[in-house]
Amino acid sequence: xxxxxxxxxxxxxxxxxxxxxxxxxGLSTVLQTGDNLWVSCDERTSIERLRRTGPHExxxxxxxxxxxxxxxxxxxxxxIDIEGLAEADHYLWLIGSHSxxxxxPDHEHExxxxxxxxxxxxxxxxxxxxxxxxxxxxxxxxxxxxxCKTAPHPTKATETLRAAQLHGSTExxxxxDLLADDPHLKPFMKLPGKDNGFDIEGLAATxxxxxxxxxxxxxxxxxxxxxxLLPELDKHGRLRLGxxxxxxxxxxxxxxxxxxxxxxxxxxxxxxxxxxAGPTMDxxxxxxxxxxxxxxxxxxxxxxxPDKIKRLFDVPHGHGPTAGQDxxxxxxxxxxxxxxxxxxxxxxxRKPAAHQVRADAYRLPA
Numbered sequence: 001x002x003x004x005x006x007x008x009x010x011x012x013x014x015x016x017x018x019x020x021x022x023x024x025x026g027l028s029t030v031l032q033t034g035d036n037l038w039v040s041c042d043e044r045t046s047i048e049r050l051r052r053t054g055p056h057e058x059x060x061x062x063x064x065x066x067x068x069x070x071x072x073x074x075x076x077x078x079x080i081d082i083e084g085l086a087e088a089d090h091y092l093w094l095i096g097s098h099s100x101x102x103x104x105p106d107h108e109h110e111x112x113x114x115x116x117x118x119x120x121x122x123x124x125x126x127x128x129x130x131x132x133x134x135x136x137x138x139x140x141x142x143x144x145x146x147x148c149k150t151a152p153h154p155t156k157a158t159e160t161l162r163a164a165q166l167h168g169s170t171e172x173x174x175x176x177d178l179l180a181d182d183p184h185l186k187p188f189m190k191l192p193g194k195d196n197g198f199d200i201e202g203l204a205a206t207x208x209x210x211x212x213x214x215x216x217x218x219x220x221x222x223x224x225x226x227x228x229l230l231p232e233l234d235k236h237g238r239l240r241l242g243x244x245x246x247x248x249x250x251x252x253x254x255x256x257x258x259x260x261x262x263x264x265x266x267x268x269x270x271x272x273x274x275x276x277a278g279p280t281m282d283x284x285x286x287x288x289x290x291x292x293x294x295x296x297x298x299x300x301x302x303x304x305x306p307d308k309i310k311r312l313f314d315v316p317h318g319h320g321p322t323a324g325q326d327x328x329x330x331x332x333x334x335x336x337x338x339x340x341x342x343x344x345x346x347x348x349x350r351k352p353a354a355h356q357v358r359a360d361a362y363r364l365p366a
Contacts, residue, residue, distance in 0.1 A: 001313055003360035006340060008039070008050060009059035010355045017044050024357035027342040028201075029265065030330035031085040031092075033136065033145045038092070039330065039342060040082035045072065045127060047082070047094065051144060056361075064147045066094075069134050069163050073126035073170045080127040084203025084265070086211070090154060090161055091133040092147060095203045095213065098176060099193030100124050122192055129173045131211075131231070131239070132165035166231065166239045174241055175229070178250055185225070188218040194282045201329075204266040204273060206296055210244070212273060214263030217280040222260040224277065228252035228298070245300055254298060257306040258290060265331040267339070271296045274339065276315075276331040287315045287328050289339065289362075312365055315341055322347040337364050 008024065015023045021043055028042040037050040037058045046065050050058035067076040081097040100122050105115035135151040138144075153159035166173050179185045179198070191197025193216065202214025213227040229251050232242040241250040258277045264287070265276035273295035279285035291310040318325035330342040340361045343350060350358040 001362060003341075003362050004056060004338075006056045006058065006359045006361055007352065008037070008342075008357050008359055009053070009057065009061065010048070010050075010357075011061035011063075012355050014048075014061055014063040015355055017041070019043070022355070023048060024351065024355070025346065026344060027346075027357070028081075028083050028329045028344065029085045029203075030332040030340060030342045030359070031087060032332050032334060032340070033087055033092075034138065035143060036145050037332070037340075038085055040085060040094070042081050042083065042097075042329075042344070043079050044082075045076045045078070045080050047085070047092075047147070049144070049147075062144075066132075069147060069149050070130070070132050070165055073129060073168065078125050078127045080130050081125065083201040083216075084213070086203045086205035086268075087136060088205035088207055089209070090136055091205075092136040093133045093203060093205045093211065094130070095132075095200055096128040096130040097193060097200050098129055098173075099199040100191065100197060102192040102194060124171070126170040129168050129171075129176060130165060131173065131175065132163065133231075133239070134163045135161035137161075162237060164233060164237055164239045166241070167234075175251075178241070182253075184220060184253065185218065191218075193217055194280075196280050199262075199280070202263045202266040202276070204268040206268060210296075212266055212268070212295070214266045214275070216262040216264060216278075219260060219262045219280050220255070222257065223255040223303075224258045224262050226254040226256060226263065226266070226273075226295075228254065252298065252301050254295075254302045254304060256290075256292065256304045256309060258288075258309070259286075259306075261286065261288065264329055267331055267333050268296070269333060269336070274312075274331065274333075275309075276328060276341075278317075278327065284317055284319055284323055284327070287317050289313055289315065289331070313362065315360075315362070318345075318347060322349075326350065334361055338362065339364060 026041040051060040103118035193199030201216040230242040230244040261277035262280040278287040329344040
């Protein structure tokens, strides 16, 4: 299956973080609303908006600093590690990885003891514990969707849309507190994401207010995990997890047979979810797209075997001279028949010019 390339153009004045990393080199998620394409880089605290400028091009880069719209747990210099964007009911939803990270050693450094010490050190970024929604409003004059802290509801005169985030602190949030006692996930909550520890990568929002959260890790005996949540607004303007699925539960768990892979992205179409799956570890491995039919109709926790999931196609990744590059991280719906993919650590072949990067669109099988 041959992809259709799309060129993404970034503004050079907006494209570098404090460490000098270009936004195009760490794209982790992608979402389309109208003529706008929303992307995020996993080492920033911003969301980038592009606009369709041609049949297979997006440009006119605008950057939204999330510190201007939300109360970040830490200062804006600390990355959020955004791993999911979704849209529903005039809100843009976003989620951080919620993961711990292990320091990366340098095997070429002469001080081996120091590098081994790095490998034993586990760190956390408070901003990673972020689950939030931001009003997403269409500007009728420009045709662009805009993010606002507050905005009048477009169709309900008495209602105001307000940015809100899940109740939490610099060390945790309500979701993490609940999962700390979960019989399946508890053993993995203190492990770094790249060690098959708890690691969120993927978010889908439904019109009825539910969120589906994909886990890159852990993968349990080959079964990937999707959490189903129902955030609600409390009287203080914060999001709290509502009861869902009966039995006084605040989340549902769905275990999916994805051949040992974890989730990288989720996208909703009708009652179905498209799934982007790949390795839990930091390695080059199969990256595949699945369809989970009737995903939105699971009344309880579920065990979804291989007979209930359709594997659609694989997405090529780097190998040989491009090992560690060109790994599909974000997947968005361009229309009913096409999926668009953005890649972490893109190879030079994906960067046709300064401040540009190539994404790939694939046609869904009939």
